[in-house]
Amino acid sequence: MASQASRGAxxxxxxxxxxxxxxxIARHEGFRLFALTIDYxxxxxxxxxxxxxxxxxxNAAEHIVLRVDLTCFGRSALTDTIAVPKDRPVTAxxxxxxxxxxxxxxxxxxxxxxxxxxxxxLADIFIGAxxxxxxxxxxxxxxxxxxxxxxxxxxxxxxxxxxxxxxxxAPLLQMTKAQIIRRGIELGLDYGLTHTCYDPTPDGLACGxxxxxxxxxxxxxxxxxxDPIAYVC
Amino acid sequence: MASQASRGAxxxxxxxxxxxxxxxIARHEGFRLFALTIDYxxxxxxxxxxxxxxxxxxNAAEHIVLRVDLTCFGRSALTDTIAVPKDRPVTAxxxxxxxxxxxxxxxxxxxxxxxxxxxxxLADIFIGAxxxxxxxxxxxxxxxxxxxxxxxxxxxxxxxxxxxxxxxxAPLLQMTKAQIIRRGIELGLDYGLTHTCYDPTPDGLACGxxxxxxxxxxxxxxxxxxDPIAYVC
Numbered sequence: 001m002a003s004q005a006s007r008g009a010x011x012x013x014x015x016x017x018x019x020x021x022x023x024x025i026a027r028h029e030g031f032r033l034f035a036l037t038i039d040y041x042x043x044x045x046x047x048x049x050x051x052x053x054x055x056x057x058x059n060a061a062e063h064i065v066l067r068v069d070l071t072c073f074g075r076s077a078l079t080d081t082i083a084v085p086k087d088r089p090v091t092a093x094x095x096x097x098x099x100x101x102x103x104x105x106x107x108x109x110x111x112x113x114x115x116x117x118x119x120x121x122l123a124d125i126f127i128g129a130x131x132x133x134x135x136x137x138x139x140x141x142x143x144x145x146x147x148x149x150x151x152x153x154x155x156x157x158x159x160x161x162x163x164x165x166x167x168x169x170a171p172l173l174q175m176t177k178a179q180i181i182r183r184g185i186e187l188g189l190d191y192g193l194t195h196t197c198y199d200p201t202p203d204g205l206a207c208g209x210x211x212x213x214x215x216x217x218x219x220x221x222x223x224x225x226x227d228p229i230a231y232v233c
Numbered sequence: 234m235a236s237q238a239s240r241g242a243x244x245x246x247x248x249x250x251x252x253x254x255x256x257x258i259a260r261h262e263g264f265r266l267f268a269l270t271i272d273y274x275x276x277x278x279x280x281x282x283x284x285x286x287x288x289x290x291x292n293a294a295e296h297i298v299l300r301v302d303l304t305c306f307g308r309s310a311l312t313d314t315i316a317v318p319k320d321r322p323v324t325a326x327x328x329x330x331x332x333x334x335x336x337x338x339x340x341x342x343x344x345x346x347x348x349x350x351x352x353x354x355l356a357d358i359f360i361g362a363x364x365x366x367x368x369x370x371x372x373x374x375x376x377x378x379x380x381x382x383x384x385x386x387x388x389x390x391x392x393x394x395x396x397x398x399x400x401x402x403a404p405l406l407q408m409t410k411a412q413i414i415r416r417g418i419e420l421g422l423d424y425g426l427t428h429t430c431y432d433p434t435p436d437g438l439a440c441g442x443x444x445x446x447x448x449x450x451x452x453x454x455x456x457x458x459x460d461p462i463a464y465v466c
Contacts, residue, residue, distance in 0.1 A: 068301050068345075073352035103351035104344060107388045111337060111344035112301075118336035119306035138393040147384045154380050155340045160371040 008032040008061060009124035009169070010117045012109050015050030017216060018128035018172055020194045021184040023058050025171045026126045028187050033060040036116050038109055040102070041071035046204050050195035057193055066112060070102060086199075086209040106139035110148050110168065118156050123164045125152075130172045130180070145170045177219030185225060192228035201232060208233040241265040241294060242357035242402070243350045245342050248283030250449060251361035251405055253427045254417040256291050258404045259359045261420050266293040269349050271342055273335070274304035279437050283428035290426055299345060303335060319432075319442040339372035343381050343401065351389050356397045358385075363405045363413070378403045410452030418458060425461035434465060441466040 009031035011023045027033055035058075037051040048065060055063040106129060113125045129140040138144065149168040158164035172180055184191060196216045197206035206213050208231035220227040242264035244256045260266055268291075270284040281298060288296040339362060346358045362373040371377065382401040391397035405413050417424060429449045430439035439446050441464035453460040 064305055066302060066305060069299065070348060072297055072299060073349050102348075104348035104385075104389055107384065108341075108344040108348055111341040115303060115335075115337040115341055116306050138390055139388040141387070144384070144388045147380070147387050151340065151377070151380045151384055152337075154374070155372040155377045156337055157334050157371055 007124065008034050008120065008122045009126055010034045010036055010113045010120070010122055011060075011126040012113050012128065013037050013051050013055060013063075014128075015047040015052075015054060015193075015195050016128070016212075017177075017184070017191060017194045017196055017219075018130055018180060020050075020054045020128075020189060020191075021180050021187075022126050022128035022169075022171060023054060023060075024184055024187040024189045026124075026169070027058050031124060031126075033058055033062075034116065034120060034122060035060045035063040036113055037063065037065045038112060039065055039067045040105070040108075041069050046200055047195045050193055053193040057190060064116065068108065068112070070105070070108070073103065086207070088211065104139070106137070106144070107148070110152075114152050114156065114166065117166065118158050118164070121158070121164070123158075124167050124169060126169045126171070128172050129170045130175065130177075132174060132176050140173075142170075142173055145173065176222070177215055178222035181219050181223045181225060185223075190228070194229075196229075206231045240357065241267050241353065241355045242359055243267045243269055243346045243353070243355055244293075244359040245346050245361065246270050246284050246288060246296075247361075248280040248285075248287055248426075248428050249361070249445075250410075250417070250424060250427045250429055250452075251363055251413060253283075253287045253361075253422060253424075254413050254420075255359050255361035255402075255405060256287060256293075257417055257420040257422040259357075259402070260291050264357060264359075266291055266295075267349065267353060267355060268293045268296040269346055270296065270298045271345060272298055272300045273338070273341075274302050279433055280428045283426055286426040290423060297349065301341065301345070303338070303341070306336065319440070321444065334370055337372070339370075339377070340381070343385075347385050347389065347399065350399065351391050351397070354391070354397070356391075357400050357402060359402045359404070361405050362403045363408065363410075365407060365409050373406075375403075375406055378406065409455070410448055411455035414452050414456045414458060418456075423461070427462075429462075439464045 009026050011026050011033050013019045013023050013035040023033055035055040039048055117125050131140050145168050152166040153159035159166055196212045198210040198212050199207045242259050244259050244266050246252045246256050246268040256266055268288040272281055350358050364373050378401050385399040386392035392399055429445045431443040431445045432440045439462055
């Protein structure tokens with residue numbers, strides 16, 4: 001930890017539970033946080049407000065909110081008018097890819113994080129990708145993260161010149177939701193600042209029924225901890 | 234050509250000479266064009282107007298201009314206030330990386346092109362990367378293009394489910410500027426629609442002295458062809 005005390009890292013911070021925990025872990029590892037929030041036109045814009053609160057809570061050196069309107073490409077329940085699925089079973093395992101999948105989202109996010117990191121002379125990028133509880137997203141798998149790290153070192157001036165060896169950190173990759181929550185609580189993270197629901201009410205209450213809410217509730221239950229946020233049901 | 238007659242391809246179209254020629258090649262290969270122009274806050278915004286004209290000229294099925302404000306990261310002569318170098322020798326070869334390098338630009342562009350392609354059910358992405366005349370950009374090298382293709386097939390629903398085998402086409406990769414221009418002219422491209430200069434006058438004249446202008450002029454001279462655009466000098 002001490003050796004990295006002066007180093008900075010870009011952290012992709014959505015304001016959700018996973019990315020907020022990832023940011024807390026990066027900080028615990030001694031990195032100064034350069035938080036990057038991508039506003040891609042997601043319906044749950046309350047996430048952006050959560051991201052601001054979490055960045056402040058974790059004393060980020062910088063927080064950039066970058067607008068990239070992925071809604072212009074369409075085709076995702078998170079960015080257009082396909083209904084968010086409710087009350088369906090959420091089971092761990094390598095099942096089908098959910099309709100909430102946003103095409104190439106983590107590729108886009110990591111590419112932007114890389115641009116940010118190279119601009120600031122930083123080598124480390126943190127992403128809250130998680131392959132266990134919600135394995136349906138192809139861009140949350142270890143082999144994807146490794147492929148991106150390889151690309152980052154080929155496709156940048158800093159990588160090619162050997163000044164920087166980019167590293168993509170995905171500390172949650174093999175953790176269950178309960179483990180993630182326990183780790184965040186250990187590190188003092190306030191999950192009341194985070195936002196999870198895919199389909200909140202206009203006044204910001206979590207629906208409690210979408211996949212994301214169900215996984216969050218299940219995670220807190222399995223961790224034996226109280227979720228500080230309010231749900232409609 | 235006939236077998237691809239009904240297929241579409243995403244083409245990264247800046248409005249410059251290389252990307253416009255790439256679009257003309259994609260069309261000649263039988264693809265319907267889904268042109269994607271990234272407005273990343275570049276100073277030469279005339280490129281965006283050129284991109285619109287070229288997309289129309291090539292009868293694109295769709296043209297999306299996506300704003301991604303990479304200027305918020307800073308550190309490039311193309312996006313902030315570092316002076317564009319003038320009158321310096323532009324030689325082929327594997328020399329230093331120019332100050333006009335935009336951090337991780339092609340990684341960001343290809344990631345967005347991938348999101349667009351997957352959203353439209355398309356497998357083919359064209360980029361005008363070129364490794365010969367201007368080899369200083371690390372993200373214009375063949376190994377970078379290959380690494381991205383690998384990533385694309387790992388990091389997408391369409392790739393993982395095996396419905397789509399993404400292919401990144403970089404038809405200019407091994408061509409000199411003169412060869413590119415000759416190919417474009419053969420295909421009927423009007424280079425008068427394209428924009429190249431890094432530092433145009435307010436009324437849109439090319440400076441004639443930046444690296445990009447010098448390479449363009451050299452290319453036309455070597456191709457033995459007349460450049461249809463006007464220069465200050």
